[in-house]
Amino acid sequence: MARIPSIKRRRLTPPATDGDDTSPSTLEHENETSAFFKQASGWNLEQDYESRPRKGRKKEKENTRLPIKTSDGLVQQVDNVDEVHKEESDLEWLGTEQSEVEAVEEVIEKLKVPMRQQILEAKEEMARIALMLNEDPEENVGAFKALAQFGQSENTTIKKLALATQLAVYKDVIPGYRIRPLSEEDMEVKVSKEVRKLRAYEQALASGYQLYIRELAKLAQSGKGGTSRDGGPSLGSVAISCACALLTAVPHFNFRGDLLKILVGKLSNRKVDADFAKCRETIETLFQNDEDGTPSLDAVSILTKMMKARGYRFDESVLNTFLHLRLLSEFSWKASTNHIDRPSKEDSGFEAKKSKDKRVFRTKKERKLLKERKIIEKEMKQADATVSNEERDRMQAETLKLVFVTYFRILKLRSPNLMGAVLEGLARYAHLINQDFFGDLLEALKDLIGHAETGDGVEEEQEDEETTRNLTREALLCIITAFALLEGQDAAKAQATLSLDLSFFITHLYRTLHALSLNPDIELSVKSLYLPDPNAPASTDNKVNIQTTTVLLLRSLSSVLTPPLAARAVPPLRIAAFTKQLMTSSLHLPEKSSIAMMSLLGRITKTHEKKIAALWNTEERRGDGMFDALGGEVAGSNPFAATIWEGEILRRHFSPAIRDGVKVIEKNVLGLR
Known part of the structure; x- marks a missing residue:
């Protein structure tokens, strides 16, 4: 049976009578107010205020430490260090969190x-x-x-x-x-x-x-x-x-060696780019502007160590930087047959006497001060000289020693891409080599020419070499270097004292004349046989190992036939044999090479016209028998048994310069016009 909900009864309020407000709400309000006052009479408000927590600053604790007196005489109060540190340690976590957030x-x-x-x-x-x-x-x-x-x-x-x-x-x-850098003793000194x-x-x-x-x-x-992404x-x-x-x-300041290591590290790479060229040019500028020799010695020392560590496999231009060194010959006095350049009077400390009109009156005290000032200035000039002349020469000698050691090691290894630069360097600094080493150096050059004649040792080179050896150029450079050893010195005295025999180099040059005249690339250098690299940096004014074979041949012939110091010592047989062979070779040479050969023969005939005049006149023939044009020996070729018939053909050459060159030669020998 379902439960029946109870009926909600509504409470009825009796109507209010006039003059008496006795509503239920009013009665309830009066009862609550009376109850509040009854309870408030029992409250202890002062105790409640005392027990309430405070939000103000903490009460500072009394400092129990006594004041101290400083060294300046001041009295100061010292705080409690332990408490301060304790408060800071309590807030460390808050500061760390705040710093991380910041x-x-x-x-x-x-x-x-x-x-x-x-x-x-x-x-x-x-x-x-x-x-x-x-x-x-x-x-x-x-x-x-x-x-x-x-x-x-x-x-x-x-x-x-x-x-x-x-x-x-x-x-x-x-x-x-x-x-x-300051030492401990310097730090302790009072300054x-x-x-x-x-x-x-x-x-x-x-x-x-x-x-x-x-x-x-x-x-x-x-x-x-190279370049970055933004270009x-x-x-x-x-x-x-x-x-x-x-x-x-x-270059004089500290940590110069660290800067040189940066540059040499870049030069040790085989990749030649803009940075490589910049480092090379910087080292060349350092060598050219160096006056005391110390920066050059540091640079050469670091470069030679890098070359040895790399197994002498680096770019040829790095070795050519040695040719920019200012070595010992740069610092000698410039002299002539009439006078010697000496320091001026002002540099030596002496002043010219002034005329009476230009003299300035000074008191005794002023003259004394002026004299003391001059003494001080003289001492300052001496102090400014960082390196003495003896020290500078020693630096240059050490630099030269490192350079020659590197050259000789590369000669021993026969590195294909460095042989030309080494021989150029030896020819450039040959006058600075000690005469005691002439014999060993000539033997090394003879060995190189022997390999050039036989071709041995070329096949043994490693296959990963970028360049191949040009034996013809190496042989010509060896001849130039051998004769350059005697230039700048007394050649006759050196040959007599050291028993130097250069006939081996002369014979080899005589044998290669016909082969060189038939070479189709005689007017090309090693680097002109190939197209230039479009990505390579702009070429500098470097002229090392870029000469054509014709230029090297002319330099060799000039050293053999027209030496600067001993022109009269050249025997007539040698001049006649070379003249006959060069006239024959001129028939096969290209136009530019033939013009250069005519110019060389013009100088030879002007210097030795009496020694070779018989080659143009059959009635003055001195020798008997036949001329051996294919013989390998100069002395056995019998050149005076022949005549210069090639001149008649060269007179009808298509080039006017060659025709004029033949006329100059005949004019020098026969006096023709």
Whole structure:
């Protein structure tokens, strides 16, 4: 049976009477108010206020430590250190959390700033710091570290700007002397405030400069050369450019060896690009501008170590940098037959006597001060001379020793791509070689020519070599080098004292004349046989090992037939044999080579016209028998048994220059017009 809900009854309020408000709500309100006042009478409000927690500052505890008296005479109150540290340790977690939050907020703010705006702000800030350093570097020592921090940026553009800015700053503020590191004894010595300030600046400059060079070395070794994605130079290229600029501008300052290692590290690669050419040109400039010899010695030492470590496998242009050295002959006095250049009177400390009109009256005290000032200036000039003449000569001798050791080692190894450069270098510095080594060097050159005649040892070369040996060019360079050994010295005395015999080189040159005249590539050099590399950097004024075979042949013939010091010592038989062979070879040579050969024969006939006049006149023939044109010996060819019939053919040559050359030769010999 379902449950029936109860009926809700409504409460009826009796109507209010006039003058009496006795509604239920009013009665309830009166009852609550009376109850509140009854309870409030029992409250203890003062006790409740005392027990309430305070939100103000904590009460400072009383300091129980006594005051102390400092060395200046002041009385100071010392705080409780333990309590301070305790309060700081309690809030360490809050500070760490707050710093992390601030760091995250800074990263978010940086991400919101556009990249272009970041670069602009960094550029302005670096310009401001650089301006401060240029104005007063001693007062802004910390600016070096501020610039170095920009170099640690993740933005490549900002990093490049930082490297360039540091380069400009260091080039301006680096002094003209090396900074010596301070020892412990120097630190203990009491110095003035100015000296202490200068020491602090110099040490900050040296440390900042060292960090900068280390950053350049790290970027240069990264291997990221060439151009970047935005079309500009990469970080590696910028670092190499900065190192080259520093080495050129301040080669005297500290950490020169670190800069040289950056450049030599790039030169050790076989890839020749713009950075490679820049490093090579920088070292050549260093060699040319070096006056005391110390930077050149450091550079040559590092280069020779690199060459030895690489097994003498590097680009030929690196070895050619040695030809830019200012060696011992550069520093000798320039003399002539009439006078010798001597230092002026002002340099030697003597002044010319002044006329009476130009004399200035000075008191005794002024004359004394002037005399003391001159003494001080003289001492300052002596102090400015960093390296004496003896020390400079010693440096140059050590440099020359390293260069020749490298040349001789490459000669022993017979590296194909370096033989031309080595022989050119030996010919250039032959007058500086000690006469005691002439015999060994000539034997090495004879060995090379012997290999050129037989062709032995060429097949044994490694297959991975990029270039092949040109034995003909090597043989001609050996002949030039052998005769260059005696140039600049007394050739007759050297031959008599050392028993030097150059007949081997003369015979080899005589044997190769016919073969060279039939060579179709005689007017081409090693590098002109191929098309130029379009990606290679612009060529410099390097003229080493690029001469054509014709030029080398003419140089060899000039050394053999027209030596500068002993022209009269050339026997007539040799001149006649070579003249006959050269006239025959001129019939087969190309036009330009034939013109050059006619010019050489013109000089020979002008110098030795009486010795070879019989070749143009059959009635004055001195020899009997027949002329052996194919004989390999000069003495056994019997040249005076022949006549110069080739001149009649060359008179009808299509080239007017050759026809004129023949007329000059006949004029020198026979006096014809």
